[in-house]
Amino acid sequence: MPPPELLANASLKALNAFGVNATAAWLAQVHSEADLVGALGDPRVAACPRLVLGGGTNILFVSDFSGLVVRVQIPGVRAAGETDESWLFEVGAGMDWHQTVRQLLDAGLAGLENLALIPGTVGAAPIQNIGAYGLEIAERLHSVRACVFQQQTADEMSATECEFGYRDSAFKHEYKGCRIVLSVTLALPKRWQAVLGYAELDRELKARSNEPPSAGAIFEAVCAIRRRKLPDPTLLGNAGSFFKNPVVTREKRTELISHFPSLVSYALSGGRFKLAAGWLIEACGMKGASRGGAAVYDRQALVLVNRGGASGRDILDLAREVQARVAEKFGVMLEPEAVIV
């Protein structure tokens, strides 16, 4: 009998937000650094490929995983000092992100409210530098404690070392597959200022009150918008935005606008533009399109959903069809935001 912390041939269906069938040759549910070291040191998995899993809300399994899946469930929140500008809090990688945002806010610690209701764990948040409504975790992150797979030792990484970009970090490149985040130290501003300027959020706040919004009001407004717009993965399998919004040059945007005057785009620094991927997909007539159980969500074309019974391969095939249609019509290649395994 394997010890309870290492399960053989384990189902991942309940552990991924698409709800697709897949198994892991081995699954370790780790609640502490000691659990992690124990699991990694087990001779049965010494030579196996490894995959880290948090809440499974940004991952698509297209086949079974033939190695060890490490599901990080490390708990804990503790005050970790301060800098001139911020209060620091170290949060265990297995903590639920949204509950952490709420818990800190309830304790009078504002600064994360724009990122409310993003599903998943705290440990996964730096991996793609989660962002929403004008804020990214990069702006509220002091450091990350991460275990180096090979050496089984933990290192402290500063925000600069994480090399954050738009839905991007060093964990997707240099440290891909070789670091496990154990905890994240968040930096919450001592002098809080509302992050506004995101049109949809500003409209929602105005509709609710004439007062300058508090952090609590922003939290509630963000939750309300997200509940209207995005499917709840516990009811309809999905991983949020399946694609990143593509970034193009000024020249490319000008060329596109001349053919598609209603193109939705946002100016970035450095003269580049971010295009709304949902608009591109909708303009290809693919909003609501379904192929078996896999579908483009009919209220937000950036989201792919499992209406029931879709395999990971079905969802990937639909994603490839979306990419091909957008590339053909606009000459723009959509890059998946979700991690495909």
Ligand SMILES: Cc1cc2nc3c(=O)[nH]c(=O)nc-3n(C[C@H](O)[C@H](O)[C@H](O)COP(=O)(O)OP(=O)(O)OC[C@H]3O[C@@H](n4cnc5c(N)ncnc54)[C@H](O)[C@@H]3O)c2cc1C
């Ligand atoms: C309805 C919905 C809405 C969403 N909205 C947003 C949004 O607004 N903004 C946004 O940015 N994202 C959004 N997402 C995507 C998702 O919530 C985030 O990417 C989240 O951070 C994923 O967390 P997770 O714990 O589920 O990670 P998982 O899906 O389990 O893993 C994602 C990646 O992170 C790696 N990983 C996970 N934990 C660790 C760890 N401890 N150490 C090292 N690597 C790790 C995994 O190997 C994998 O590569 C949304 C998803 C859904 C379903």
